[in-house]
Structure formats: C-alpha cells, structure tokens
Amino acid sequence: MQLQKPKYKYQNASITLKEGLEEYQSMHSGLLQEEEMKGDAAEFFHSHDICHVVFGCDTTLGNEAMVETWSYFGTTVKLKELMVYIDTKEHKEIMRKVGITGTIWTFIKAFPNIIKVIARTRKMKKKWPWSDNEHYLNVSLKEIRDDFNIKTI
Numbered sequence: 373m374q375l376q377k378p379k380y381k382y383q384n385a386s387i388t389l390k391e392g393l394e395e396y397q398s399m400h401s402g403l404l405q406e407e408e409m410k411g412d413a414a415e416f417f418h419s420h421d422i423c424h425v426v427f428g429c430d431t432t433l434g435n436e437a438m439v440e441t442w443s444y445f446g447t448t449v450k451l452k453e454l455m456v457y458i459d460t461k462e463h464k465e466i467m468r469k470v471g472i473t474g475t476i477w478t479f480i481k482a483f484p485n486i487i488k489v490i491a492r493t494r495k496m497k498k499k500w501p502w503s504d505n506e507h508y509l510n511v512s513l514k515e516i517r518d519d520f521n522i523k524t525i
Contacts, residue, residue, distance in 0.1 A: 381428045383524050385513040392425040392513055400431050416456045419502050423447065426500055426516060427489075428524030433470065437482040438489050438525065446493035446522070449502035485525055497521045 378399060379385050380392035387395070420443070427442040429435040443449050457463050467475070479486075497520055508516055516522070 378430070380425045380513060381430070381524065383428070383514075383517065388510050388512055389422070389425060389516060390509040393422060393509075396421060396425050412456045413460050413462075415503065416453065416460070417462075419447075419449070419453075419505075420457070422505060423500070423502075426513070427522060433474075433478040434482040434485065437478060438485050441486045441489040442493065443502070445490055446496055447500045447502040453502065488525055492523050492525075495521055495523070 378395055379387050380395050385392065420439070423439050423443050424430070424435075427439055427446070429439040429442070440454075444451075444454060470478070500520055500522070517524070
C-alpha cells in the first residue's frame with residue numbers, strides 16, 4: 373500500500389501556507405514544537421519548517437539536504453542565521469545518529485537533487501523571505517510558488 377503524498381508537496385497545491393505548515397507539523401509529530409524551544413533556535417526552526425512547506429520537502433535526510441540548499445540559495449537567510457542550527461541539540465542528535473559516514477552518503481545520494489535545487493533557485497523571480505513572512509500564511513502554496521517561480525522537486 374502506497375501512502376498518499378502530503379498536499380503541501382504538490383507543485384500546484386491549493387492549500388494555504390498555514391494549512392501546509394499544519395499538515396507538515398502533524399505528519400512529523402516527533403519534531404520539537406516551537407513553544408518547546410527558545411530564542412534563536414525557535415526562530416530558526418519556524419523559518420526552517422516554513423521552507424520545508426514552501427519548497428515541498430519532507431524530513432528524510434535527502435530532503436533535509438535539499439531544504440538546506442533551497443534555504444541558502446533561495447531565501448534571504450544569512451549564513452550566520454543558518455549556523456544557529458549547528459549548535460542546536462536537534463542537529464547534534466541527528467549527527468550522533470547518522471554519523472559522518474551516513475552524512476557523506478546522504479550528500480552523495482542527494483547530490484543530483486542539490487544541483488537541481490541550485491539551478492531552480494537561479495530561476496526564481498525573487499528570494500523567499502526567511503523571516504517576516506507571516507503575511508503569506510493565508511496565501512495558497514500555488515500562488516506563492518507562482519509568484520516566486522518556485523518549482524518543487
């Protein structure tokens with residue numbers, strides 16, 4: 373039996389960003405909720421989760437590699453803001469579980485999609501706002517993706 377793909381992953385999803393974020397969070401109940409985090413980590417994961425939805429990525433390691441690439445090349449995030457993640461307990465736990473060999477293997481397997489993401493970010497009309505994007509919550513993912521020329525993988 374094949375599981376149905378989440379609505380937020382479809383290129384022309386008619387659901388709003390808020391609905392997509394709710395769907396993403398409900399499907400990944402093991403994720404820490406923003407209210408469980410503080411400061412920079414909470415802000416980072418809020419923006420990061422929104423990127424998962426906007427760019428149509430799940431939480432598999434290959435998709436995590438893609439969402440990081442989308443974030444770096446296709447959003448207004450600063451490298452300093454992305455570096456917040458390296459110091460979180462979530463990142464340290466993932467690295468402990470996956471290990472350096474697993475990380476390298478994941479990167480090798482994800483490399484073709486990473487190249488596609490970089491190419492697609494170059495065709496975007498404008499970069500997705502890493503923060504200050506709350507006014508998009510009630511906009512459909514289709515409209516957002518059309519407005520920014522985001523083509524999911």
